[in-house]
Amino acid sequence: METRRRTLVKAIAWNLLGFVVMTLVGMAMTGSATIGGTIAIINTMIGLSCYFIHERIWAHIRWGRVHG
Template sequence: MESRKRSVIKAVIWNLLGLLIMAIVGFAMTGSLSTGGTMALINAALGLTMYFLYERLWAGIRWGRNA
C-alpha cells in the first residue's frame, strides 16, 4: 500500500502533464489563450481530485494483490 503523500505527488505530476496538454488543445480549438487556459485549469482541478480519490479507493481494495 502506498502512502497518502505518494498518492498526492503522483496525482500532482499527472495533473501537470494533463494541464499542459489541455492548455494546448484548448488554445488550438478556441484560438484564445484565456479560454484554453481556463479550460485547462478546470480540467486539472477536477482531474486531480478524481485521480486522488480513485487511487485512495483502490489502495483500500485487497483484490488482485500478491502477498
C-alpha cells in the same frame, strides 16, 4: 499500501502533464490562450480531485495484488 503523500505526488505529476496537454488542446480549439488556459485549470482541479479519491479507494482494495 501506498501513503497519502505518494498518492498526492502522483496525482499532481499526472495532472501537470494533463494541464499542459489540455492547454494546448484548448488553444487549438478556441484560438485563445486565455480560454484554453481556463479550460485547463478547471479540468486540472476536477481531475486532481477525482484521481486522488480514485487512488485512495484502490489503495484499500486487495484484489489483484501480488505479494512476494
